[in-house]
Amino acid sequence: MRSTWKQRLAAIDRRGFLATAGLSAACSQKGEQAADEEPPSQLGAQVSAYGERSPYETAKRLVPDLKRPQIGSTTTPLADTEGILTPSSLHFERHHAGVPPIDPARHTLLIHGMVDRPTVFTLDELKRLPSVSRIHFIECSGNSGREWKAPGAGDVQRGFGLASCSEWTGVPVSLLLEEAGLRRDAKWVLAEGADACKLFRSLPLDKLLRDALVVYAQNGEAIRPSQGYPLRLLVPGFEGNTNVKWLRQLKVVDEPYMAKDETSKYTDLMPDGKARIFTFVMDAKSVITHPSGGRKLSGPGFHEIRGLAWSGRGRIETVEVSTDGGKRWKASMLQEPRLPMAFTRFRMAWEWDGQPVELMSRAIDETGYAQPSREDLAAARGLQSSYHYTGIKAWRITASGEVHSV
Amino acid sequence: MCRTLLCALLLTAIAAAQSPKYKLGRPATPADTSAVDSFVSPGGKGLPPGRGSASEGRAIYERRCARCHGPDGKGKEEAALVGGQGTLATPKPLKTVGSYWPYATTLFDYIHRAMPFDNPGLLTRDQEYAVAALILHWNGIIGEHDVMDAATLAKVKMPNRDGFTADPRPDTGPTARKEARK
Numbered sequence: 001m002r003s004t005w006k007q008r009l010a011a012i013d014r015r016g017f018l019a020t021a022g023l024s025a026a027c028s029q030k031g032e033q034a035a036d037e038e039p040p041s042q043l044g045a046q047v048s049a050y051g052e053r054s055p056y057e058t059a060k061r062l063v064p065d066l067k068r069p070q071i072g073s074t075t076t077p078l079a080d081t082e083g084i085l086t087p088s089s090l091h092f093e094r095h096h097a098g099v100p101p102i103d104p105a106r107h108t109l110l111i112h113g114m115v116d117r118p119t120v121f122t123l124d125e126l127k128r129l130p131s132v133s134r135i136h137f138i139e140c141s142g143n144s145g146r147e148w149k150a151p152g153a154g155d156v157q158r159g160f161g162l163a164s165c166s167e168w169t170g171v172p173v174s175l176l177l178e179e180a181g182l183r184r185d186a187k188w189v190l191a192e193g194a195d196a197c198k199l200f201r202s203l204p205l206d207k208l209l210r211d212a213l214v215v216y217a218q219n220g221e222a223i224r225p226s227q228g229y230p231l232r233l234l235v236p237g238f239e240g241n242t243n244v245k246w247l248r249q250l251k252v253v254d255e256p257y258m259a260k261d262e263t264s265k266y267t268d269l270m271p272d273g274k275a276r277i278f279t280f281v282m283d284a285k286s287v288i289t290h291p292s293g294g295r296k297l298s299g300p301g302f303h304e305i306r307g308l309a310w311s312g313r314g315r316i317e318t319v320e321v322s323t324d325g326g327k328r329w330k331a332s333m334l335q336e337p338r339l340p341m342a343f344t345r346f347r348m349a350w351e352w353d354g355q356p357v358e359l360m361s362r363a364i365d366e367t368g369y370a371q372p373s374r375e376d377l378a379a380a381r382g383l384q385s386s387y388h389y390t391g392i393k394a395w396r397i398t399a400s401g402e403v404h405s406v
Numbered sequence: 407m408c409r410t411l412l413c414a415l416l417l418t419a420i421a422a423a424q425s426p427k428y429k430l431g432r433p434a435t436p437a438d439t440s441a442v443d444s445f446v447s448p449g450g451k452g453l454p455p456g457r458g459s460a461s462e463g464r465a466i467y468e469r470r471c472a473r474c475h476g477p478d479g480k481g482k483e484e485a486a487l488v489g490g491q492g493t494l495a496t497p498k499p500l501k502t503v504g505s506y507w508p509y510a511t512t513l514f515d516y517i518h519r520a521m522p523f524d525n526p527g528l529l530t531r532d533q534e535y536a537v538a539a540l541i542l543h544w545n546g547i548i549g550e551h552d553v554m555d556a557a558t559l560a561k562v563k564m565p566n567r568d569g570f571t572a573d574p575r576p577d578t579g580p581t582a583r584k585e586a587r588k
Binding site for chain 1: 431446483519520577578
C-alpha cells in the first residue's frame with residue numbers, strides 16, 4: 001500500500017530528521033486538508049555541513065560480540081554496496097589494540113635504518129610531495145577463514161566482509177625512500193604503527209619500491225581513524241595486516257624481523273606440520289552479492305546477478321558464472337575500468353524460472369590464476385591453514401526464492 | 407674514452423640519486439630514532455640491556471599476565487603460551503610460543519611492545535626478560551635459572567625454528583607451480 005505524504009513525513013520526523021517545529025506544523029496543516037494527495041512542493045531539510053545518508057538506508061558493518069572490543073574486526077556489508085567502491089564509513093575494520101586518538105599536527109613519519117639521510121616528515125610535508133591516487137582493495141587474509149573448518153558462511157557479509165575497496169591518495173614509498181637516500185644493500189622494510197601494540201610487519205623492499213604508497217586520504221577525504229588516520233601504508237594486493245595503520249616509522253633493514261604478526265599469526269599451517277611464511281599476496285576471489293545468502297528473490301522472472309571479484313596479482317580477466325551448480329559456466333559482463341588489485345564488478349542477466357537452483361562464480365585474473373574449488377584448496381593445503389581462503393562460493397535458491405549458503 | 411664517459415655518467419647518476427630532490431622533511435636526530443626504534447632482529451640486534459630468569463619472572467607473571475594467559479601459561483581468556491609441541495601435524499594443532507614460534511626474540515619483542523595488553527610499557531626490561539624466560543622455561547626450552555639477556559636470548563633455539571617454508575603459491579589450478587603440486 002502506498003503511504004501518504006503525511007505518513008512519510010511523520011516517519012522522517014520520528015527519526016529526528018526534521019526537528020523544526022514550524023516546518024512540521026506547516027506540513028501537518030496541509031496534510032489535514034488532503035491526506036491522500038501529493039501536496040505542493042515543500043521545503044525540505046536544511047543544508048548541512050557534513051552529509052548523512054537517508055534514514056531509510058541501514059546497511060552497517062557487523063559488530064560482533066567481543067570480549068575486548070578493541071581487538072577484533074567488523075565486516076563490510078558487501079551485498080549492500082554497488083559498483084566497486086566501499087564507502088569509508090563501511091570499510092571493514094581489524095584492530096589489534098584499538099584505534100589510537102592521533103593529533104595530525106603532532107604525528108610524524110620517521111624513515112631510517114639503511115638510508116643515508118634518516119628523515120622525519122610531518123603530515124604537511126608529506127602532503128606537499130608529488131601525490132598519486134589509486135583504487136585498491138584491502139582484504140584481511142582471515143577473510144572467509146571459517147570456510148576452512150566448515151563451509152557455509154550464511155551471507156556475504158559474514159563470509160566475505162573482511163574486504164573493501166577505496167581510492168587511496170598519498171606518496172609512493174619509493175619517493176620517500178629515495179629522498180632519504182636508500183642504500184643499495186637494503187632488502188626489507190619494517191613498517192610500524194602508533195597503536196597501543198605498535199603493530200609492525202616486515203615487508204620486502206622490492207614490493208614497496210614497485211607500488212606501495214604512504215596514504216593520507218581515502219575516497220577523497222582524510223583517512224578515517226579506524227583506517228589509520230592520519231597515515232597508512234598501502235601495499236596493493238598484499239594481505240590486509242601489512243597495510244599498517246597509524247604508520248609512524250619505516251625502518252630499512254637487511255632481513256625480516258619475524259614479528260609476532262608474521263610468525264605466530266598470518267602463517268599458513270600445512271598438513272605436514274610445516275607452515276608457510278610471508279604468504280603476502282591475496283589470490284583471486286569472487287562472490288555473487290546478488291542474489292546472496294540471507295536474501296529472498298521477490299519472484300520468478302528477470303534478475304541481474306551481481307558480484308565482486310578481485311586479485312592481488314593484478315587485473316581480473318574473467319568472471320564465470322554458473323546457474324546450474326557448476327555444470328556449465330558462462331563469462332559475465334565486467335564493469336570497466338578493470339583496475340589491478342581492485343574490486344571488479346561483474347554482472348549477468350538472468351531469468352529465474354522459479355525452480356531450485358545453485359549459483360556460483362569463479363574469477364580468473366590476468367596471470368591466468370583461476371579461483372579454485374574448496375576441494376582443490378583442501379587438496380593443496382589441508383584444512384588447518386586458517387588464512388588465505390579463496391574457494392568458489394555457491395548460493396542455493398529454493399523454490400520460494402530464499403537464498404541459502406551451500 | 408667510452409669507459410671514462412660511462413664512469414662520469416654513472417657518477418652523475420649516483421650523485422643525482424643520492425641527493426634529495428624535494429628537500430622536505432628534516433634530518434632525524436638520534437633522539438628521534440631511539441624514541442621509537444625498539445625492533446629486535448631474530449639474531450638479537452636491538453635487544454636492550456637487562457636480564458631475567460624464569461624464577462624471577464613468576465611474581466610479575468602472576469600479577470600482570472596470569473589473568474589472561476592462565477596461571478601456568480596454558481591459556482584462559484587469551485591464547486595459550488605453553489604446550490602443543492608435537493601437535494602441529496595433527497587434526498588439532500595447538501599453536502603456542504613453545505610449539506610454533508620460530509624465534510625467542512619475537513617473544514621478547516612482543517612482550518616489550520604490546521604487553522600487558524591494557525597497559526603496554528608497564529614492565530621494566532628486567533621484568534620483560536624474566537617473563538620471556540618463564541614462558542620459555544614452561545615450554546621446556548630453557549632451565550628455571552637460565553638468565554635471558556641481550557646475549558643469551560637470541561641463542562635460544564626454538565623447537566619450531568625450522569618449521570616454516572616459503573610461499574609456493576600459486577598451488578592450485580592452471581598456473582600452479584610445479585613444486586607446489588602434490
